Amino acid sequence: MKFERYGIGIARGLSVTIRHLLRRPVTTQYPEQRLNVSRRTRGNELIWDEKKCTGCGTCAKACHIGAIHITTSTNLVDNKYKVEKYEVDTGYCIFCGLCVEACPFEALFLGYDYERAQYRRGDLVQTKEKMMETPEKKVSGYFYPRRAARLPRQSLLVDNDRGHR
Amino acid sequence: MAMQMLPPDWPGNFWAHWAIFAVAVLVFVLLMVIVFIWFERRAMAVMQARLGPNRAGPFGLLQSVADALKILIKEDIIPARSDKLVHWLAPVVAFVPALLIFAVIPFRGGAILADLNIGILYIVAISSVTTVGIFMAGWSSNNKYSTLGAMRQVASVVSYEIPVVLSLVGVILLAGSLSMQQIVAAQDIPFILLQPLGFLLFFTGALAEINRAPFDLTEADSELVAGYMTEYSGMKFGLFFLAEYAEALAISAIVTTIFLGGWRGPLLPDWLWFLVKVFIVFFVIVWIRTTVPRLRIDQLMALAWKFLFPLALLNLLITAIEILVWPAVSLWVFVPINIAIAIVLVVLWSRFFKLGWGKVEV
Amino acid sequence: METTKEIVINTEPFVVNFGPAHPSTHGVFRMRMTLDGEVIVDMEPVFGYLHRGIEKLAEERTYTQVIPLTDRLDYLASMSNNLAYCLAVEKLAGIPVPERADYIRVIIAELQRIASHLCAVGFFLNDCGAFMTPVLYMLRERERILDLFDMVCGQRLTYNYMRVGGVSQDVPDEFIPAVAKFIGEMPGWLDEYERLLKENEILLARAKGVGILPKELAINIGASGPVLRASGVQWDVRKADPYSIYDRFEFDVPVGTAGDCYDRYRVRVEEMRQSLRILRQAIKDLPGGGEVRSEVPHLIRPPVGEAYGHLEGPRGELGFYLVSDGSIAPYRFHVRAPTFINLTALADMMRGWKIADAIIVFGSIDICMGEVDR
Numbered sequence: 001m002k003f004e005r006y007g008i009g010i011a012r013g014l015s016v017t018i019r020h021l022l023r024r025p026v027t028t029q030y031p032e033q034r035l036n037v038s039r040r041t042r043g044n045e046l047i048w049d050e051k052k053c054t055g056c057g058t059c060a061k062a063c064h065i066g067a068i069h070i071t072t073s074t075n076l077v078d079n080k081y082k083v084e085k086y087e088v089d090t091g092y093c094i095f096c097g098l099c100v101e102a103c104p105f106e107a108l109f110l111g112y113d114y115e116r117a118q119y120r121r122g123d124l125v126q127t128k129e130k131m132m133e134t135p136e137k138k139v140s141g142y143f144y145p146r147r148a149a150r151l152p153r154q155s156l157l158v159d160n161d162r163g164h165r
Numbered sequence: 166m167a168m169q170m171l172p173p174d175w176p177g178n179f180w181a182h183w184a185i186f187a188v189a190v191l192v193f194v195l196l197m198v199i200v201f202i203w204f205e206r207r208a209m210a211v212m213q214a215r216l217g218p219n220r221a222g223p224f225g226l227l228q229s230v231a232d233a234l235k236i237l238i239k240e241d242i243i244p245a246r247s248d249k250l251v252h253w254l255a256p257v258v259a260f261v262p263a264l265l266i267f268a269v270i271p272f273r274g275g276a277i278l279a280d281l282n283i284g285i286l287y288i289v290a291i292s293s294v295t296t297v298g299i300f301m302a303g304w305s306s307n308n309k310y311s312t313l314g315a316m317r318q319v320a321s322v323v324s325y326e327i328p329v330v331l332s333l334v335g336v337i338l339l340a341g342s343l344s345m346q347q348i349v350a351a352q353d354i355p356f357i358l359l360q361p362l363g364f365l366l367f368f369t370g371a372l373a374e375i376n377r378a379p380f381d382l383t384e385a386d387s388e389l390v391a392g393y394m395t396e397y398s399g400m401k402f403g404l405f406f407l408a409e410y411a412e413a414l415a416i417s418a419i420v421t422t423i424f425l426g427g428w429r430g431p432l433l434p435d436w437l438w439f440l441v442k443v444f445i446v447f448f449v450i451v452w453i454r455t456t457v458p459r460l461r462i463d464q465l466m467a468l469a470w471k472f473l474f475p476l477a478l479l480n481l482l483i484t485a486i487e488i489l490v491w492p493a494v495s496l497w498v499f500v501p502i503n504i505a506i507a508i509v510l511v512v513l514w515s516r517f518f519k520l521g522w523g524k525v526e527v
Numbered sequence: 528m529e530t531t532k533e534i535v536i537n538t539e540p541f542v543v544n545f546g547p548a549h550p551s552t553h554g555v556f557r558m559r560m561t562l563d564g565e566v567i568v569d570m571e572p573v574f575g576y577l578h579r580g581i582e583k584l585a586e587e588r589t590y591t592q593v594i595p596l597t598d599r600l601d602y603l604a605s606m607s608n609n610l611a612y613c614l615a616v617e618k619l620a621g622i623p624v625p626e627r628a629d630y631i632r633v634i635i636a637e638l639q640r641i642a643s644h645l646c647a648v649g650f651f652l653n654d655c656g657a658f659m660t661p662v663l664y665m666l667r668e669r670e671r672i673l674d675l676f677d678m679v680c681g682q683r684l685t686y687n688y689m690r691v692g693g694v695s696q697d698v699p700d701e702f703i704p705a706v707a708k709f710i711g712e713m714p715g716w717l718d719e720y721e722r723l724l725k726e727n728e729i730l731l732a733r734a735k736g737v738g739i740l741p742k743e744l745a746i747n748i749g750a751s752g753p754v755l756r757a758s759g760v761q762w763d764v765r766k767a768d769p770y771s772i773y774d775r776f777e778f779d780v781p782v783g784t785a786g787d788c789y790d791r792y793r794v795r796v797e798e799m800r801q802s803l804r805i806l807r808q809a810i811k812d813l814p815g816g817g818e819v820r821s822e823v824p825h826l827i828r829p830p831v832g833e834a835y836g837h838l839e840g841p842r843g844e845l846g847f848y849l850v851s852d853g854s855i856a857p858y859r860f861h862v863r864a865p866t867f868i869n870l871t872a873l874a875d876m877m878r879g880w881k882i883a884d885a886i887i888v889f890g891s892i893d894i895c896m897g898e899v900d901r
Binding site for chain 3: 008
């Protein structure tokens with residue numbers, strides 16, 4: 001194997017590395033600086049709209065590992081099921097979004113938040129009360145473009161000039 | 166006899182001089198090693214488009230201190246069937262020679278711990294003792310792969326000693342003396358311009374001796390385990406780690422003194438010039454580590470014996486011829502001649518050079 | 528490549544275990560090497576440490592529920608897995624795909640190819656020893672692509688984006704301008720990577736002529752993808768058996784000559800450039816409106832039969848073999864994993880080389896253990 005090119009290849013490589021000294025690094029210093037996540041992000045929680053839900057159970061059938069548990073009872077007054085228990089085991093869920101796509105009444109959404117670590121595995125189970133939408137608990141725009149339009153724009157790496165020449 | 170070593174304006178006796186300056190040099194070396202570790206991590210990070218350590222202390226300056234504290238409080242594990250005395254002595258034998266080199270480095274005009282008139286010979290002799298320490302470490306660990314790694318290290322250091330020493334002889338011929346003070350004093354033109362080929366050979370050989378990229382295969386993770394340092398934990402491992410950076414500092418200081426003119430330079434005070442030059446040389450070492458891939462062991466040996474060694478002999482021959490026909494005009498005439506000769510030789514030799522074996526028939 | 532005769536000293540080969548968890552290979556892969564000094568005499572791969580039973584799990588899920596499972600096969604190129612599976616089901620059930628969905632699929636698949644090759648090339652150069660610099664540069668470009676995928680479907684690694692009969696949702700308005708911006712910058716970045724390491728003498732010495740896969744052996748074991756093309760065989764599923772709308776695009780297929788590690792690296796870099804070419808054409812021709820998913824029932828019941836749908840994934844020919852018995856779940860689901868079949872040549876490629884070369888050969892095949900073990 002001949003020592004081709006007499007060392008010029010190494011010199012060209014060195015010129016590439018040294019040029020990076022003049023650029024800003026691409027690192028974002030979390031948690032002081034945060035980037036905006038995508039509008040359609042599949043965050044680490046599910047959000048449920050109690051008024052629209054009829055208890056049909058399509059979401060539970062669409063989930064491929066059975067992370068959603070629904071218990072209903074009859075409600076002759078409003079002519080729809082009364083949902084007693086609606087529970088999602090977030091530790092089991094893989095956030096694929098099949099349940100969100102399956103719901104015929106637009107009553108289930110994926111969350112926008114990703115900082116949801118808990119200390120115990122039992123705390124990861126979301127019961128009915130933890131799944132309501134609040135101003136802090138935003139809804140992600142996955143599968144619902146009207147909701148996505150209200151969220152802030154995603155910060156893209158192709159947009160900012162960090163790391164550019 | 167001992168009194169002759171003292172500078173003429175020093176009050177007090179020899180042992181006071183030795184004690185104070187020995188401590189000063191030790192403190193300087195250990196501080197600079199800590200700063201070098203920080204500098205390498207930050208410089209390498211910026212060249213890789215990321216930030217280095219910047220959380221521990223302002224600009225991450227206390228990161229090395231935090232690492233050193235962590236290593237100090239770790240448990241010291243000794244393998245059961247190892248050779249206990251050798252195992253304990255090996256880090257010491259590997260670390261101390263790197264410190265001893267600084268006895269003959271001139272930090273500023275007139276400030277040198279021991280002005281030996283055989284300075285370079287002393288450096289070459291002392292720097293080989295580190296290898297004994299590494300071999301002791303590999304042998305005493307009672308581990309097949311550590312022994313393999315240590316033997317590779319010994320083979321590569323022995324191979325690269327010869328081009329290193331031969332390229333130093335060229336400098337000695339030009340300066341006319343082995344003493345480091347005399348070499349700095351003789352550099353009206355920095356020897357990097359007068360001996361470009363010698364500088365390249367010395368730099369490459371020195372990188373191989375201190376086990377840095379692209380010659381760091383004994384401590385890279387493509388080796389089966391971590392080589393000779395596998396069975397070491399706690400402060401003994403810390404000593405090996407410090408020894409690597411102390412050697413890098415030593416090589417930077419030697420290159421500065423011998424090729425770049427030491428503490429000489431206009432405008433700034435001389436100790437500042439010394440520091441600046443040492444940092445520049447170390448930056449080049451880090452720059453090379455960031456960019457260049459690693460060589461295999463047989464390619465490493467082939468590079469030493471078939472490429473660097475003949476070029477070192479030719480460099481010595483040409484320098485000797487130039488000294489014989491010393492011109493009455495200044496030495497600046499030799500600068501373009503030597504640079505041209507260096508380029509021609511490197512290009513020519515690369516055509517005939519084969520880097521290592523290929524596939525072996527099994 | 529010339530060979531040298533070994534000097535005859537009485538040595539005894541010993542077996543060394545390159546265990547499942549080691550720092551310089553990708554995934555949990557175990558190699559039992561018989562070494563003679565430093566030369567490899569024989570090598571036996573042992574895998575199965577990441578086996579999760581995906582083929583069995585798929586038999587208990589409906590056809591749409593299998594799609595998140597396929598994400599986790601080759602997790603570095605998930606969109607290709609999704610697409611191959613959807614092609615297989617559409618072939619089985621005879622479901623047409625709208626045109627806008629076809630164009631979106633091609634755009635996403637080519638972006639995924641670039642992302643996967645960036646990862647492969649970066650880690651190959653890292654195995655050669657260039658500390659972490661190529662990896663970090665390439666991961667920076669991969670981040671740009673992952674941001675685009677995040678914009679489309681909300682995830683960065685396991686997308687679950689393709690559906691039987693199209694894609695799951697339409698791309699947002701800011702997607703196509705962002706892709707155009709990416710395509711404009713990417714050739715400059717590729718040029719910079721080539722300047723960094725393409726002609727580096729040490730890389731040439733480490734990777735050229737090392738780990739040669741001869742042409743006949745490559746065809747005999749059924750290799751595919753860059754491994755096959757670097758050995759000199761011109762075979763790309765996109766040209767040989769065009770699926771989706773690939774016959775409408777103009778692109779070349781790079782072919783190597785020597786079949787060594789260096790050629791595999793060059794083939795992957797050239798493929799990235801050709802993918803950029805396809806992307807430019809696809810963005811220009813993307814139809815304006817229209818639906819992106821044809822009308823499929825909620826539970827698909829294909830007729831009884833079998834189908835094999837394949838595509839050119841970044842690692843080779845990825846195929847899904849489905850057998851249906853008329854119910855809502857597949858009766859048999861088999862994955863033709865390209866890396867699994869490429870691996871069978873490893874022992875022949877490594878014999879006679881040294882330990883340091885074994886890592887390089889292994890890195891150049893570009894293994895993803897998710898699809899080897901399933």
